[in-house]
Amino acid sequence: MLQTKEFGRLLKSYGFNFFSGVPCSFLKNLINYAINECDFVVAANEGDAVAICAGAQLGGRKSVFLCQNSGLTNAISPLTSLNYPFRIPVLGFVSLRGEAGLNDEPQHEQLGKITTALLDTMDIPWQYLSVDKDEAAFQIEKADKYISENKPFFFVVRKGTFEKEELLPHKMKYVANEVQSLRQKDDQMPTRLSALEVVHSLVDSNTIVLATTGLTGRELYEIEDIPNNLYMVGSMGCVSSLGLGLALAKPQKKVIAIDGDGALLMRLGSMATNATYGTNNLLHILLDNNAHESTGGQSTVSHNVDFVRVAAAVGYPRAIYVHSLEEFREALRLWHASPRLTFIQLRVRKGTKDNLGRPKTKPYQVKERLMAFLAR
Numbered sequence: 001m002l003q004t005k006e007f008g009r010l011l012k013s014y015g016f017n018f019f020s021g022v023p024c025s026f027l028k029n030l031i032n033y034a035i036n037e038c039d040f041v042v043a044a045n046e047g048d049a050v051a052i053c054a055g056a057q058l059g060g061r062k063s064v065f066l067c068q069n070s071g072l073t074n075a076i077s078p079l080t081s082l083n084y085p086f087r088i089p090v091l092g093f094v095s096l097r098g099e100a101g102l103n104d105e106p107q108h109e110q111l112g113k114i115t116t117a118l119l120d121t122m123d124i125p126w127q128y129l130s131v132d133k134d135e136a137a138f139q140i141e142k143a144d145k146y147i148s149e150n151k152p153f154f155f156v157v158r159k160g161t162f163e164k165e166e167l168l169p170h171k172m173k174y175v176a177n178e179v180q181s182l183r184q185k186d187d188q189m190p191t192r193l194s195a196l197e198v199v200h201s202l203v204d205s206n207t208i209v210l211a212t213t214g215l216t217g218r219e220l221y222e223i224e225d226i227p228n229n230l231y232m233v234g235s236m237g238c239v240s241s242l243g244l245g246l247a248l249a250k251p252q253k254k255v256i257a258i259d260g261d262g263a264l265l266m267r268l269g270s271m272a273t274n275a276t277y278g279t280n281n282l283l284h285i286l287l288d289n290n291a292h293e294s295t296g297g298q299s300t301v302s303h304n305v306d307f308v309r310v311a312a313a314v315g316y317p318r319a320i321y322v323h324s325l326e327e328f329r330e331a332l333r334l335w336h337a338s339p340r341l342t343f344i345q346l347r348v349r350k351g352t353k354d355n356l357g358r359p360k361t362k363p364y365q366v367k368e369r370l371m372a373f374l375a376r
């Protein structure tokens with residue numbers, strides 16, 4: 001068995017001190033160590049956790065993702081369409097519930113058989129974490145090499161790998177909404193492009209803009225392709241989690257995450273994580289067109305959702321509905337002038353311009369450019 005504190009301190013000595021994940025009993029001792037001695041974001045979903053780690057990694061934190069193998073399936077979208085194309089490394093620990101011979105519960109049986117095959121299929125290098133301390137130290141050294149080459153590396157963790165580590169009493173931050181401004185009149189329904197132009201016009205050399213999957217990123221790119229922009233392209237629903245990780249890693253920078261209604265609904269639980277851990281340098285914008293416009297304009301169910309009330313209910317300090325571009329600009333100005341974790345919803349009309357381009361810069365080039373910008 002590995003002495004958990006010793007192993008955790010070894011990870012820390014390599015700089016791995018930012019963790020996010022969803023717990024598993026096989027990993028609980030390592031998770032307890034990370035909660036006790038490092039930064040740990042308990043995510044609502046393993047996919048959110050991967051994106052949070054990715055954001056922290058962009059901001060220069062070496063991040064660690066932890067999950068039960070049952071949650072590895074939740075993480076496949078960002079692992080394959082965020083980490084992979086952007087070449088954002090992550091060190092992963094995935095438990096092996098359902099291992100052959102373990103006589104584990106039936107819900108783990110199939111995933112127990114395919115966990116390592118899933119990692120192979122995703123082209124993620126992995127090893128079983130050794131229970132021998134010297135071998136494990138050697139494995140960490142090797143894993144760190146992969147990370148330094150912008151590649152992921154995962155450890156598959158068997159039952160009984162870690163010795164007991166007490167979870168120390170820890171206080172979760174209680175958050176409460178301070179400003180809630182709801183819809184009060186007709187919406188002016190500007191285009192998404194004009195809303196993005198407003199965001200772009202207020203961007204300064206301290207602000208990073210992350211755009212959700214599909215047309216939002218393409219339109220932002222079309223307005224102006226600047227190093228502080230990141231077009232998320234894949235990992236639908238992960239933009240605010242990516243923003244959360246980045247905002248936590250770079251408290252002196254301002255991070256704007258622009259969401260779509262389809263994307264946000266896909267990972268609504270992430271809003272609770274954002275509200276709990278989010279810092280004032282994070283602004284979460286929803287451009288709501290009631291549609292999956294990027295895939296042909298099919299309706300979402302967002303017309304039935306009061307996102308501002310949701311944001312307020314989960315504890316975003318400021319949750320603001322804006323009806324027009326003027327109000328949108330005002331709300332953005334307020335956040336720039338006195339940053340406070342904020343959610344803004346603006347309803348936009350469907351439609352985009354003909355022959356809209358696609359980012360010509362490859363995702364990993366966008367990432368490198370952004371990281372160079374952040375390092376300035």
Ligand SMILES: Cc1ncc(C[n+]2csc(CCOP(=O)(O)OP(=O)(O)O)c2C)c(N)n1
Pocket residue numbers: 077212213214215216234235236259260261262263264289291292293294295300
């Ligand atoms: C996990 C996942 N499911 C589906 C898709 C396909 N897809 C790409 S963009 C998009 C619609 C996004 O809708 P919304 O967030 O409302 O933004 P809009 O297109 O309306 O700007 C969909 C379904 C995807 N990229 N990833």
